Amino acid sequence: GNGINGLEPLESTISDTERFKDVANFRLSCPNCSCSFDFGGIIASSDYTVCPNGLQCRKCDHLFTPLQISCQLERCIRSHISLYYAGWIQCDDPTCGDATRQVSVFGKLCLNNGCTGVRYKYSDKMLYNQLLYFDSLFDCEKNKKLELKPLRHIDDAHSSPEKLSEASIKVLTEQNRRLLEINRSVVQKYLSDCGRRYVDMGRIFDFMQ
Amino acid sequence: DPERYKFRTMRQSLSDAADVLDLQIETIAKIVQTHYDLSPSDFGDPSVQAQSEIHAVGRIVPDSTTTEEFLNMDSLALETSRMAGVGRRTRLDFTDIDEISLFCGQIVAIRGKNADGDSFKVNEVLPLPYPNSPVSTLDELQKCSAALEGKPLKTLVTNGPYFPCNSFDLHFLEQFTERVNSEIKPHVLIMFGPFIDVTNPMIAKGAIPHFPHLKHQPNTLDEVFTKVMVPILKKIRQDIQVILIPSTRDAISKHASYPQDSYNRKYLQLPKNFKCFVNPATFQLNEVFFGCSNVDTYKDMKEMTKGGNTSMRNRFDRVSEHILQQRRFYPVFPGGIKKKLLSTSNDGKKVYEHISGADLEVPYLGLTEFVGNFTPDIIIIPSEMHHFARVGQNVIMINPGRFIGHSGKPGTYAEISITGPDLENGNLTKVEGPEPTFLHNVWKRARVDIVTI
Ligand SMILES: [Zn+2]
Ligand SMILES: [Zn+2]
Ligand SMILES: [Zn+2]
Numbered sequence: 001g002n003g004i005n006g007l008e009p010l011e012s013t014i015s016d017t018e019r020f021k022d023v024a025n026f027r028l029s030c031p032n033c034s035c036s037f038d039f040g041g042i043i044a045s046s047d048y049t050v051c052p053n054g055l056q057c058r059k060c061d062h063l064f065t066p067l068q069i070s071c072q073l074e075r076c077i078r079s080h081i082s083l084y085y086a087g088w089i090q091c092d093d094p095t096c097g098d099a100t101r102q103v104s105v106f107g108k109l110c111l112n113n114g115c116t117g118v119r120y121k122y123s124d125k126m127l128y129n130q131l132l133y134f135d136s137l138f139d140c141e142k143n144k145k146l147e148l149k150p151l152r153h154i155d156d157a158h159s160s161p162e163k164l165s166e167a168s169i170k171v172l173t174e175q176n177r178r179l180l181e182i183n184r185s186v187v188q189k190y191l192s193d194c195g196r197r198y199v200d201m202g203r204i205f206d207f208m209q
Numbered sequence: 210d211p212e213r214y215k216f217r218t219m220r221q222s223l224s225d226a227a228d229v230l231d232l233q234i235e236t237i238a239k240i241v242q243t244h245y246d247l248s249p250s251d252f253g254d255p256s257v258q259a260q261s262e263i264h265a266v267g268r269i270v271p272d273s274t275t276t277e278e279f280l281n282m283d284s285l286a287l288e289t290s291r292m293a294g295v296g297r298r299t300r301l302d303f304t305d306i307d308e309i310s311l312f313c314g315q316i317v318a319i320r321g322k323n324a325d326g327d328s329f330k331v332n333e334v335l336p337l338p339y340p341n342s343p344v345s346t347l348d349e350l351q352k353c354s355a356a357l358e359g360k361p362l363k364t365l366v367t368n369g370p371y372f373p374c375n376s377f378d379l380h381f382l383e384q385f386t387e388r389v390n391s392e393i394k395p396h397v398l399i400m401f402g403p404f405i406d407v408t409n410p411m412i413a414k415g416a417i418p419h420f421p422h423l424k425h426q427p428n429t430l431d432e433v434f435t436k437v438m439v440p441i442l443k444k445i446r447q448d449i450q451v452i453l454i455p456s457t458r459d460a461i462s463k464h465a466s467y468p469q470d471s472y473n474r475k476y477l478q479l480p481k482n483f484k485c486f487v488n489p490a491t492f493q494l495n496e497v498f499f500g501c502s503n504v505d506t507y508k509d510m511k512e513m514t515k516g517g518n519t520s521m522r523n524r525f526d527r528v529s530e531h532i533l534q535q536r537r538f539y540p541v542f543p544g545g546i547k548k549k550l551l552s553t554s555n556d557g558k559k560v561y562e563h564i565s566g567a568d569l570e571v572p573y574l575g576l577t578e579f580v581g582n583f584t585p586d587i588i589i590i591p592s593e594m595h596h597f598a599r600v601g602q603n604v605i606m607i608n609p610g611r612f613i614g615h616s617g618k619p620g621t622y623a624e625i626s627i628t629g630p631d632l633e634n635g636n637l638t639k640v641e642g643p644e645p646t647f648l649h650n651v652w653k654r655a656r657v658d659i660v661t662i
Pocket of ligand 3: 091092093096097110111112113115116
C-alpha cells in the first residue's frame with residue numbers, strides 16, 4: 001500500500017524543518033587527527049571551518065580533499081540503505097513485542113496475536129528524507145538562503161561560536177561550489193534510483209490532471 | 210531477462226514482500242505434490258489439531274518472533290501459506306527424526322500429526338527433488354566442439370576485494386592481469402565485485418591516500434574506479450572476454466540490493482570486451498550453464514542439524530544441496546546482517562552499528578530462483594569462508610575465495626578447464642526423446658584448481 005489518503009499533504013509541500021526532524025546527522029571523520037564531528041553545511045561550527053579552499057578540521061587544521069569527504073558521504077548513504085534493507089519490522093501496538101525481521105505471509109499481520117498491524121521500522125519515506133537531507137547539505141541555494149536544518153538546538157550547551165554572516169556564507173558557497181557539487185552528485189546517484197522519489201513526483205502529476 | 214532487474218530500489222512494500230514469501234511455499238508445494246504423486250487431500254493444515262496424519266509444506270521459522278539468534282531443534286516452527294493454513298505458524302516436534310539439517314527460510318515438506326493442537330510432531334521429512342540438469346542437441350554440441358578447436362574451455366574466476374583494507378595497493382591486480390595475458394590465457398575471466406567495497410575501513414575514516422601518479426586526483430569513489438582501477442583492467446587482452454558480476458557492497462553500483470542490476474559499462478568507461486551482468490546471473494559459455502550469485506549463502510546459512518551422519522558431512526556440501534533443493538541461490542530468510550558492537554550498558558543492553566547485509570529486495574526474490582527450473586552445470590557463489598570446489602548432485606559448486614585475504618596477504622582465484630563436448634568418449638549421457646539430447650556431465654569433464662594469486 002502507498003498510504004495515499006486525502007488528508008496527507010503533498011510531500012513536496014512539506015517544509016524541510018518538518019521533513020528532516022528525525023534524520024540522522026552526517027558525521028565526518030578527520031583522516032589526519034581521527035576526531036569526528038557532524039557536518040551541517042556552510043555554518044559556524046566549533047569542529048570545522050569552511051574556508052575559501054575547502055573544509056578544514058579545527059583540531060588539526062587538516063584541509064579535506066574532495067574525495068576525503070565524498071567517500072565518507074557515500075559510505076554513510078550506503079549504510080543507511082543497507083539498514084533499510086535489513087527489513088526490521090515494528091508493531092503499531094506499543095504493548096507488543098520487540099522489533100523483528102520476521103515477515104508473515106500476510107505482511108501487515110503481527111505475528112503476536114491481536115494487534116492492529118506492523119510496518120517497516122525504517123520506512124522508505126524515512127530513507128528518502130534522509131537522502132534529501134544529505135542533498136540539502138550540499139545544495140548551494142539552500143546554503144546561501146540559510147535554509148539548512150540547524151545541527152543543534154539553540155539552548156545546547158555545546159552551541160556554536162559566532163554566527164557566520166549571510167554575506168560571508170554567500171561568498172564561501174561560491175568559492176566552494178565545485179566541492180558542494182561533487183558531493184551533491186554522490187547523493188543524486190542514489191536519489192535517481194530511489195523509488196520513493198517517483199511517487200513524490202507522480203503525486204504532483206496526479207494532482208494536476 | 211536483464212530488463213527485469215532495472216526496477217527502482219528503496220521502495221519495498223510489506224504486502225509485495227508477503228506475496229513473494231507466500232508464493233515460495235505454494236511453488237514448492239506443487240513440486241512436492243507432483244514428485245511424490247500426492248493428491249490435494251493428502252495435505253492438511255498443520256496448525257489444526259487432528260487425529261490423522263497429514264502432509265504439510267511450509268517455511269522453517271523461529272517459534273518466537275524475537276529469538277533470531279541461538280536457535281535449535283526445539284525452537285522451530287512451520288509457517289503455512291495463506292491457502293494451506295491461513296499463514297499460521299505451528300511449533301515443530303522433531304523427536305522422532307534422526308537425521309536432519311534445517312535453516313530459517315527453508316521450505317520443507319513433512320508428514321506428521323498435530324495431536325494436541327499445540328505442536329506438530331514430524332514423522333517424516335520428504336526430501337525435495339533436485340531440479341533437472343540442462344541438455345543440448347547433437348547439433349548444438351558439435352558447434353561448441355568445433356569452436357574450441359580441440360582445446361579445453363578455460364575460465365578464470367576472481368572475487369573482490371582487489372586491494373587490502375589498509376592501503377590502495379593494486380600491484381596484486383596488476384601482476385594478475387599480466388599473468389592472465391601472457392601465461393594463463395583463458396577464454397573467459399569472471400570477476401565478482403566488490404571492486405570498491407564501501408565497508409572498507411579506509412573509506413569510513415576518509416583515509417584514501419593521494420595517488421601520486423595522477424595529475425588530477427579523483428573526487429569520488431566512482432572516479433577512483435575509473436582513474437585508478439580501469440587503467441589496470443584495460444590491460445587485459447581484447448580477445449579475453451571479461452564478465453563482471455556486481456556486489457551490493459560495491460560503491461560503483463547505485464543499485465544496493467539483491468537481486469541487483471548490472472554495473473553500467475559505459476559510465477564506468479570499461480572497454481568492449483567487458484560484459485556487465487546482473488546479480489544473480491545465469492549464462493552459457495558454449496554448452497555449459499553457469500549460475501553466478503554474489504551474496505554469501507555459505508556464510509549466512511546457519512544450519513541446525515541433528516544426527517551423526519548429517520553433522521559428519523562437509524558443511525559446504527550440505528549448504529550446496531540446500532541451494533539446489535530450494536532452487537534459489539540465496540534461500541536464507543531473513544537475510545544475513547553484519548553489525549558492530551558499539552557499547553554494552555550496565556544492564557547488559559547492547560548497542561550495535563549496522564555495517565552491511567544480504568540487502569534482500571524481497572518483492573523481487575523471484576529473480577533469484579533458478580532460471581527455467583533447471584540447475585546450472587556450475588554454480589559460483591563467492592564466500593568469506595574457506596575457498597573450495599566440490600561436486601554435489603552432479604553440479605560443480607565453487608567458492609574462489611577472496612582475491613586479497615583479510616590480512617592483506619595474497620588470496621586465491623579459481624581456474625576451470627572443461628574439455629570440449631566429445632560424443633565419442635562416452636562422457637555425455639543420451640536422453641531419449643523425439644529429438645535426442647545430451648546431458649552435459651560437466652562434472653566429469655571439468656578440472657577446477659584454486660590457485661594463489
Ligand atoms: Zn583533524
Ligand atoms: Zn579532526
Ligand atoms: Zn503486535
